[in-house]
Amino acid sequence: MATILPDSESKNETHSYISHFFKENKLGTLLNQSNIRKEDGFSPMFLLQFIFPLVLLGKNFYRILDSDRIQDTPKKDTVHRFLNNPKYNWRKFLVLLSKNVIVPKLLSLV
Structure with missing residues (x-):
């Protein structure tokens, strides 16, 4: 995974x-x-691992692209194609992820 933050x-x-x-x-x-599968270039898992921390840490994607110290960073178009591909079923992904996160929490309460 690409290094996003300074070493700490x-x-x-x-x-x-x-x-x-x-x-x-x-x-x-x-x-x-x-149906989110690699067509060419970076794998969907790599791209998700790149985007996920940006959201959680409040980092700006465009600032990351401008930074010279980060290597193996996907280009802007790559990320946009990944997020906007009409073949990818993002709704299903979010529902499955929500199920994986919420159901065990509910079962632990019972």
Whole structure:
């Protein structure tokens, strides 16, 4: 995954939480079930792992693109094609993810 923040313990801790969330909720499987598959270039999992921390940490995607210190950063068009591809069923992905997150919490309350 591309380095987004300067080296610090909080960055590593945040990436650890995000990696744990991705593995625990099997986001790769959910992407596949939602017809979000690699056509060419970067994998959907890589792109999601790139975008996800930006949202959580309040980082601006365009500032990341302008930064010279970040390597292996997807281009703006790549991210836009990923998010706007009409073949990808984002609604199904969000429903499956919500189910994976909410149902275990509800079952633990019972």
